[in-house]
Amino acid sequence: MNSTDDLSPTGPAWAAIVAAAIGCACFAALVDLSEAFKGVSRALNFYNPSGDLSGKSTVAVVVWLVAWAILRFRWKRRDIQHPGGLMILCVVLLLLSLLATFPAVFGLFATQ
């Protein structure tokens, strides 16, 4: 079931982690952009009964999967020796995602 051995590089595993953080940040950015710009909200209204939530989630999932594929390809043989910077990047992206999806924060961007 597990395809790794002792010599496997850590790059592909970090690619999955960083891509997930990018996908979450993308979703959060779309939440704030839809609040700030009615045009963005209308453009993301892929399925009318669900409103712009359908577009925000679809676009974020596509961005996440594309980011994962690209990072995996670029880091497939890379062994990341000092992942501290990547860890900080992911934690910052995830904190920003949680903050940007909090109603009191995205409400600041809301157009009347």
Place this chain on the structure above:
Amino acid sequence: MEMGHREFLTALHGMMFGTVFLLLFSGGVIAILNLGTVGLAPDSARRQLRRIGLAGWVAVIFVWATVLLGTYWVYPWYRAKPPAGAALAGYPKYLLVSNPKTAEWHEFGMEWKEHIAWLAPILITAAAAIVTFHGQLLVRHANLRRAVLVLFATAFFCAAVAGAFGALIDKAAPVR
């Protein structure tokens, strides 16, 4: 004891799919923490990784089912606009915002729930993929193990917020 199909799917969305995910989470975190045990035998590590991977993919299936069912079935019922003069009881969003005392359930609770829930499937899928395809690295690299725990913990927080508000909002204005 009757339950309409909307009530059944809403219960399935929150109580069954959501709860299974939250239950699997706690076991997963403990098992990942155990991977860092000094002197863990390779066979034991492989067995644990198999179990975490299996539980992880079950969680992935349940959390995707929860958000997709929620976004494309339950949420449209919740936010449906009532025709002029209709009773608001069948239109939960409009029922909540019609009263200043309950409006915050929608404006804060539902707005937070519907968005934060979507972070959970992305995070838990990445965590399950790492356990399954790069599991041995988790045994050897504490940094990687910590990063996967961050994904798990954030996914749990998102699912817990969404689940709690879902239950409370459905109590204040049930989807029927």
